[in-house]
Amino acid sequence: MRRRKRKRVKVKLSLMAKREERWAWLFIAAPFLGFMFFMAYPIIFALIASMSRWTGLNSLWGNMAGLRNYKEILSDTKFWRAMGTTIIYMIGIPIGMILGLTLAMGLNRLNKSRRVFMTMYYVPVVSSLVAVSILWAWVFNYDYGLLNSIYKALTGSHGPNWLGDETMIKISMIIFMTWKGLGGSIILYLAGLQSIPKDYYEAAMIDGANAWEKFKAITFPLISPVTFYILITSLIGGFQVFVEVQVMAANGGPNYSAATVVFYLYDKAFKNGQLGYGSAVAVILAIIIFIITALNFYGQNRWVKTID
Amino acid sequence: MSEIKIETVNESNRINGKKIANTIIFILLAFGALIMVFPLIYMVATSFMTKNQILSGKLSIFPDPILIGKYSQVLKKGEFINGIFNTIMVEIPVLLIGGFTSSLAAFAFAKMEFRGKTALFLALLATIMIPFAVVMIPQYVLFTKLKWTNSLLPLIIPGCFGNVSMIFFLRQNLYSIPKDLMEAAKLDGCNYFVTYWKIFLPLMKGALGTQLMLWFMGIWNDYLAPTIFLRDEKTWTLQVVIRSFNSYYAIQSDYALIMAASVIAMLPTLLLFFIFQRVIIESIAISGIK
Numbered sequence: 001m002r003r004r005k006r007k008r009v010k011v012k013l014s015l016m017a018k019r020e021e022r023w024a025w026l027f028i029a030a031p032f033l034g035f036m037f038f039m040a041y042p043i044i045f046a047l048i049a050s051m052s053r054w055t056g057l058n059s060l061w062g063n064m065a066g067l068r069n070y071k072e073i074l075s076d077t078k079f080w081r082a083m084g085t086t087i088i089y090m091i092g093i094p095i096g097m098i099l100g101l102t103l104a105m106g107l108n109r110l111n112k113s114r115r116v117f118m119t120m121y122y123v124p125v126v127s128s129l130v131a132v133s134i135l136w137a138w139v140f141n142y143d144y145g146l147l148n149s150i151y152k153a154l155t156g157s158h159g160p161n162w163l164g165d166e167t168m169i170k171i172s173m174i175i176f177m178t179w180k181g182l183g184g185s186i187i188l189y190l191a192g193l194q195s196i197p198k199d200y201y202e203a204a205m206i207d208g209a210n211a212w213e214k215f216k217a218i219t220f221p222l223i224s225p226v227t228f229y230i231l232i233t234s235l236i237g238g239f240q241v242f243v244e245v246q247v248m249a250a251n252g253g254p255n256y257s258a259a260t261v262v263f264y265l266y267d268k269a270f271k272n273g274q275l276g277y278g279s280a281v282a283v284i285l286a287i288i289i290f291i292i293t294a295l296n297f298y299g300q301n302r303w304v305k306t307i308d
Numbered sequence: 309m310s311e312i313k314i315e316t317v318n319e320s321n322r323i324n325g326k327k328i329a330n331t332i333i334f335i336l337l338a339f340g341a342l343i344m345v346f347p348l349i350y351m352v353a354t355s356f357m358t359k360n361q362i363l364s365g366k367l368s369i370f371p372d373p374i375l376i377g378k379y380s381q382v383l384k385k386g387e388f389i390n391g392i393f394n395t396i397m398v399e400i401p402v403l404l405i406g407g408f409t410s411s412l413a414a415f416a417f418a419k420m421e422f423r424g425k426t427a428l429f430l431a432l433l434a435t436i437m438i439p440f441a442v443v444m445i446p447q448y449v450l451f452t453k454l455k456w457t458n459s460l461l462p463l464i465i466p467g468c469f470g471n472v473s474m475i476f477f478l479r480q481n482l483y484s485i486p487k488d489l490m491e492a493a494k495l496d497g498c499n500y501f502v503t504y505w506k507i508f509l510p511l512m513k514g515a516l517g518t519q520l521m522l523w524f525m526g527i528w529n530d531y532l533a534p535t536i537f538l539r540d541e542k543t544w545t546l547q548v549v550i551r552s553f554n555s556y557y558a559i560q561s562d563y564a565l566i567m568a569a570s571v572i573a574m575l576p577t578l579l580l581f582f583i584f585q586r587v588i589i590e591s592i593a594i595s596g597i598k
Contacts (some may be wrong), residue, residue: 020420023500027416030409031432034469039435042446047443056449082509103340106333113334119585120341123348126588128582130547133568134554136350138563146350149367179344184592191593240439243531260442269445270536279445286442286586293437 026259031175043286047280054276069280074102079281081256082264085170089241089260093234097227099178100185107186118190129180133247135283136176137163140248148201163248166257173258176244185230192226193219225300232296235291242266261285352449355379355567356397362563376566388569390542398545399527400458402467407520412479415504419490429479432472440532443590448536462537466528474519477591481515482508510578518587525577545574 050070052167053063073079103121106112124132139146140162151159162172197217204214242262252267254257259267261281269278349369354362355378356371417429429589437441452461485508493503500526531547538544543554550566552574557566581588 016365017421020500021422024422024425026418026426027420027500027504028413030468031413031470031475032428034466035432036452038447038469039438039443042443042450043438043450045441045446103337109330109333110337111563113337115585117337117341118589119582120345122330122585122589123578123581124346126433126525126577127348128547128570128574128577130529130531130551131574134550134566134570137554137558138351138354138567140349142364144563145366146347146367149365152365152377153367181349182344184497187589187593236437238437240441240442242441246535247554250555262439266536270448275445275449282442282445285439289437289439289442297316 001250043147046282046286050277050280050283052276052280054271055171056275060276065276067178069277070284072277073280073284078256078259079261080266082259085258086239086241088179088259089173090235090238092178093231093238094172096178096182096185096234097230100182100230100306101189101223101227103182104186104189104193107190118183118187123187124180125183127180130247131242132180133176133244136172136179139250140172162259164254166254169249169253169258173248177241180244181234188226188230189223192223196222214305226292228296228300232292235292239285239288239292334378342537346378346590351567352391352571355571357563357564359561359564363561372575375564377527377591378564379572382569384570387544387549388539388546388553388572391546393461395528395545395547398463398467401464401522402527402575403524405468406470406523407474407516409468410474410519411509411516412504413470414482414512415508417475418482419487420500425564433476435472437536444536451534451537456541457537458543459540460538460543460545463527463530463533471519477519478512478515485511496547508593514587518584518591519585520586521580525580528577 006241049060051064051066051068052060053068054060093284107117142148142159142161142164145162147162148159151157155191160168163169200218200222201214204218209217240262241260245260245263246266249258252263262285265278265281265285268281270276353369353371356376357368358371358373358375361368361372417425447462447466448457452456454461456462462507475555489507490503493507498506529547530545531551534545534548535551540550550569553564553569557563
């Protein structure tokens with residue numbers, strides 16, 4: 001009798017648990033299906049398509065070519081130029097981080113004006129990327145742009161051809177991207193600085209540490225998680241630069257010097273109709289980003305110092 | 309006696325030094341902030357300038373005379389109004405339905421027990437890492453096969469299935485709400501949906517609002533997906549329209565018109581940012597510390 005009762009209670013509990021489970025699965029059904037349709041399926045599809053000479057008009061399965069697309073990419077000078085340019089643009093990442101940290105440390109010392117300044121530095125981040133790219137294409141304009149009119153007013157001679165020269169266009173892009181993203185790193189750094197306990201600095205002061213020593217021994221190690229986070233997210237973002245290039249240099253700039261990997265991928269897939277080849281570029285891009293993400297997990301434990 | 313005096317002099321020197329240092333920092337930061345917003349000010353200024361002034365090549369920031377005609381000219385253009393309308397037609401269903409599905413899933417992940425919870429959550433989270441560029445070709449093919457590319461559906465339907473970063477943030481937010489509420493609702497005989505709808509949804513209103521606002525901005529500013537998926541000019545969203553304005557009117561050197569269109573296109577997100585900057589900045593800062 002007793003035994004039966006206990007058993008029934010157990011059955012009842014697991015029934016309740018089952019009921020809960022069914023409700024829960026129903027509740028997460030939408031994002032799960034979205035994940036299957038718009039992420040998992042496309043990724044598998046891209047992997048298969050990357051091995052086919054598929055144009056969207058011919059048959060995908062009838063034109064399977066194994067790793068031919070990948071082999072061609074490895075000796076595709078245009079791809080490597082785009083990859084090189086993508087990496088050159090990343091010079092902006094450390095510049096933005098150093099500027100961001102410096103400005104955040106400055107902001108951290110102010111009280112009343114901090115919020116106003118933060119808003120001003122952050123406005124470019126929330127602005128439409130297309131709109132500010134259009135704006136900067138105008139700022140960089142050779143004949144009438146803001147930069148060259150300032151240059152002329154100061155020196156009397158005509159300024160550089162910001163978007164019309166193979167080297168200058170890269171510098172211009174780096175300037176633009178640093179401007180656009182600076183506010184983001186300032187806010188993250190400021191949050192990091194504010195989470196450092198004040199008594200650390202007081203203790204250092206009693207020990208007679210100067211400003212640089214305090215920075216080296218306290219600030220820099222304790223904000224290393226933020227530094228790491230900004231670095232990883234900027235690297236991932238850096239491999240996906242596209243919109244600003246398309247707006248400021250619609251055909252990839254002089255001699256394709258401004259084109260990035262995603263720009264090249266877009267060109268191949270949607271302008272030339274080489275969907276298989278484009279998919280192979282996409283897979284390479286995914287692998288690079290996967291490696292960075294893996295480094296992120298690996299590195300977080302090794303290089304980042306936390307308060308405890 | 310004199311020793312103590314020296315001490316206080318040193319102390320006041322130090323405070324003075326700090327004050328001077330802070331003033332210098334203030335000036336440098338103000339200068340930097342000015343450089344940051346100056347291009348945007350210049351953008352607004354250009355939109356009010358005459359063609360003559362713009363093409364003079366001389367440095368001038370103040371429009372003389374002030375011309376407001378470009379704004380009415382932009383607002384009279386059918387494609388521009390159409391672009392605003394299309395963007396809103398994407399925003400409304402995505403935010404309503406996607407906001408609902410995301411918050412429901414976040415509730416399940418935070419407050420309910422089920423097999424495969426962690427694995428499913430990690431799988432969803434991993435999609436944040438996958439760049440859109442990787443899936444855009446297959447998605448384009450899929451949407452073409454479904455005959456969606458002549459409508460706004462490629463932008464609406466995926467959004468309705470929910471947004472992973474929103475699920476992530478709402479889940480974090482729900483963790484701060486005690487689980488006892490769950491038990492109380494169970495005892496009251498509420499089913500799980502009623503528990504979500506009547507108890508937890510009102511409790512996550514603030515976080516949901518912030519996330520919806522960020523999502524609104526994301527959709528408003530989105531360019532890559534619309535430019536690939538929207539084959540029909542009639543379905544172009546605002547960002548695609550202003551970019552086509554840029555290539556079209558730059559040839560005619562009508563920079564005032566381009567700038568006026570871009571200013572209008574930026575206005576809604578900037579206004580939202582100015583009004584809700586505290587919550588927006590906070591939620592961004594949290595993402596870095598987490």
